Amino acid sequence: MSSGRSFYVTTPIFYVNDAPHIGHAYTEVAADMLARWHRQSGDDTWSLTGTDEHGEKILRTATANGTTPQEWADKLVRDSWIPLLETIDISNDDFIRTTDERHEKNVQVFLQKLYDDGFIYSGEYSGLYCVGCEEFKPESDVVDGVGEFAGQKVCAIHSKPLERLEEKNYFFRMSDFSQQLLDLYEQNPEFVQPESARNEVIQFVRQGLNDLSISRSSFDWGIKVPWDDSHVVYVWFDALLNYITAVGYGQDNENFERRWPGMHLVGKDILRFHAVIWPAMLMAAGVKVPHRVFGHGWLLVGGEKMSKSKLTGIAPHEITDTFGSDAFRYYFMSAIHFGQDGSFSWEDLSARYQAELANGFGNLASRALAMVTRYYDGVVPAPGEYTEADLNIQRVVAEAVANADAAIEKIALHDSLAAIWTIVEELNGYITIQEPWALAKDDAQRERLSTVLYTVTEGLRALAVVLSPTIPKATTKLWTALGVEDSLGALTAQPIRSAGVWGQLIPGTTVGALEALFPRIESTDA
RNA sequence: GGCUGGGUAGCUCAGUUGGUGAGAGCGCACGACUCAUAAUCGUGAGGUCGCGGGUUCGAAUCCCGCUCCAGCUACCA
Numbered sequence: 001m002s003s004g005r006s007f008y009v010t011t012p013i014f015y016v017n018d019a020p021h022i023g024h025a026y027t028e029v030a031a032d033m034l035a036r037w038h039r040q041s042g043d044d045t046w047s048l049t050g051t052d053e054h055g056e057k058i059l060r061t062a063t064a065n066g067t068t069p070q071e072w073a074d075k076l077v078r079d080s081w082i083p084l085l086e087t088i089d090i091s092n093d094d095f096i097r098t099t100d101e102r103h104e105k106n107v108q109v110f111l112q113k114l115y116d117d118g119f120i121y122s123g124e125y126s127g128l129y130c131v132g133c134e135e136f137k138p139e140s141d142v143v144d145g146v147g148e149f150a151g152q153k154v155c156a157i158h159s160k161p162l163e164r165l166e167e168k169n170y171f172f173r174m175s176d177f178s179q180q181l182l183d184l185y186e187q188n189p190e191f192v193q194p195e196s197a198r199n200e201v202i203q204f205v206r207q208g209l210n211d212l213s214i215s216r217s218s219f220d221w222g223i224k225v226p227w228d229d230s231h232v233v234y235v236w237f238d239a240l241l242n243y244i245t246a247v248g249y250g251q252d253n254e255n256f257e258r259r260w261p262g263m264h265l266v267g268k269d270i271l272r273f274h275a276v277i278w279p280a281m282l283m284a285a286g287v288k289v290p291h292r293v294f295g296h297g298w299l300l301v302g303g304e305k306m307s308k309s310k311l312t313g314i315a316p317h318e319i320t321d322t323f324g325s326d327a328f329r330y331y332f333m334s335a336i337h338f339g340q341d342g343s344f345s346w347e348d349l350s351a352r353y354q355a356e357l358a359n360g361f362g363n364l365a366s367r368a369l370a371m372v373t374r375y376y377d378g379v380v381p382a383p384g385e386y387t388e389a390d391l392n393i394q395r396v397v398a399e400a401v402a403n404a405d406a407a408i409e410k411i412a413l414h415d416s417l418a419a420i421w422t423i424v425e426e427l428n429g430y431i432t433i434q435e436p437w438a439l440a441k442d443d444a445q446r447e448r449l450s451t452v453l454y455t456v457t458e459g460l461r462a463l464a465v466v467l468s469p470t471i472p473k474a475t476t477k478l479w480t481a482l483g484v485e486d487s488l489g490a491l492t493a494q495p496i497r498s499a500g501v502w503g504q505l506i507p508g509t510t511v512g513a514l515e516a517l518f519p520r521i522e523s524t525d526a
Numbered sequence: 527g528g529c530u531g532g533g534u535a536g537c538u539c540a541g542u543u544g545g546u547g548a549g550a551g552c553g554c555a556c557g558a559c560u561c562a563u564a565a566u567c568g569u570g571a572g573g574u575c576g577c578g579g580g581u582u583c584g585a586a587u588c589c590c591g592c593u594c595c596a597g598c599u600a601c602c603a
Contacts, residue, residue, distance in 0.1 A: 015603045057602070127601090200530060200598075213601060235603065272600065304596070335538080341531085341596080343538065351537090351552060359565055367562030374561075432567040437560065516563050 007038040008262030010243050013050040016076040017058055020084040023299055025316040029329045031265045032090045036469030037408050040496040046259050048246050050096035051077050055235040059221035069221045087316050089325040096246040098238055106250030107241045108226040119284040125169035125213045128162035170215040177280040178209045190292050192275045194339040197295040201275045240278045263291045271295035294411050297341035326471035327353050333470055334417040360424050362517035365478050368456045369514045375440050380457050381450035382507035390455050394502045396426045397462050401500030420466050427459045458505040465499035474517040481514035
């Protein structure tokens with residue numbers, strides 16, 4: 001069953017202080033759909049997610065909550081982030097925390113190597129410091145003062161003047177890698193995707209890179225710099241390394257060779273860290289860069305980026321409580337062009353659920369199995385001679401599977417589902433035209449009826465297999481109802497790339513009852 | 527300010543290198559059918575392709591200007 005191909009996909013790790021919203025869930029689902037698809041294709045698949053737990057912010061909230069940062073992080077991981085994965089039915093193979101020993105220890109290994117090889121030096125970090133925030137402010141949080149502070153730079157939060165302070169930091173010689181990065185983007189056009197993201201990254205690097213301050217000494221919640229324990233590692237530098245420490249960097253070379261390099265799925269807001277800083281770090285350390293970095297778009301609510309401050313943040317469970325995890329997964333993967341920003345609205349979600357999942361796919365399964373039960377006592381009949389209409393269905397199924405797989409290779413998740421959905425549409429149309437209920441009234445048409453119902457049921461079998469990575473719960477129910485567990489094996493063991501090969505369903509199989517896969521949801525004000 | 531992406535039917539969006547009367551899904555109207563989750567199938571109505579110029583035999587598609595929306599402008603993750 002193994003294809004011999006290695007497929008390693010990662011999501012960004014969650015900053016534990018955030019509240020889970022559908023943006024986090026969106027990335028997770030996309031990575032999971034890819035992982036399930038590859039896993040079911042026989043590829044040597046590994047999917048990773050996890051949490052980012054260091055940094056001053058976490059130290060502060062922990063202190064404010066009267067606890068230690070470790071306990072605070074433990075609580076958030078347990079109460080927020082692990083449950084999120086369950087809410088949206090993620091099948092990750094591993095979950096790394098930046099407080100794991102395997103991570104902390106090997107971040108130090110990595111850093112020490114860069115230090116020994118001369119890529120790190122001690123310098124002065126000069127920045128604008130806000131006394132109110134007790135921290136250095138990035139330029140994005142700095143605004144021009146007004147009124148009595150006109151002409152000065154002030155903190156966006158406190159509106160008070162910032163002080164220019166200097167602090168001893170360790171710096172990474174990132175500026176040395178500008179050209180190597182540009183060469184990478186040039187020689188490997190797929191390294192950063194989609195195209196629009198690639199252009200922005202190239203444009204940015206062309207302006208020249210500054211060295212990166214990678215340590216902090218004003219607080220101590222982080223990984224100690226190995227040669228100077230008065231400093232902790234800058235959180236991003238720490239966090240990015242999770243992608244390799246999770247698969248054995250520094251301690252399990254065999255596993256590391258097996259998994260790395262992988263591909264990263266990230267939101268476009270953190271693309272720069274992944275497409276610039278991260279490969280530069282790896283180049284310095286002599287480690288291969290990732291296969292690719294895919295920056296997806298944002299979910300827009302009311303035309304704007306979803307945000308907590310504007311009260312447009314939506315918790316995943318708000319959707320799954322009503323529609324279920326399958327609908328959540330299907331909706332975001334099919335309705336939004338992966339890579340571009342996409343609009344979310346309850347109306348759209350509700351409409352698509354009804355039209356596509358309930359009326360389209362769910363009802364198809366329902367009417368098909370009902371007829372097998374009604375006309376053949378639940379035993380799938382053997383097909384007779386195929387007509388052009390039947391052969392057309394076979395072609396549609398084969399093409400849909402091939403097209404869906406090709407789309408997955410391009411990380412065009414929406415295209416993949418669109419290809420698969422042609423099967424649903426063809427099958428519904430086929431049933432209407434063939435009118436099995438009319439055939440059933442005429443004994444002379446018994447063989448024709450058998451052929452029609454076999455065709456529909458076999459089509460459903462293929463649908464269950466290729467939809468399994470997207471809507472695992474519903475397809476599992478369908479698989480059980482099809483009664484093929486004994487003859488064909490578990491759903492997730494069905495090789496997905498050959499799902500379109502006709503005739504896998506064995507006549508004589510007894511189908512069972514099928515509850516509504518996607519029951520109608522009584523419309524509310526949603 | 528600079529940079530990027532975008533403004534196409536009521537809604538969400540497709541529209542390769544310019545060329546048969548501008549498309550899809552949903553929604554809507556009408557019709558067919560009854561196996562099915564009051565589901566399905568078919569037909570139809572609906573658009574000054576943001577605005578103004580220009581290039582061209584011909585532009586939603588190229589060039590110039592304008593306007594509107596969103597985002598980015600590095601060490602908060």
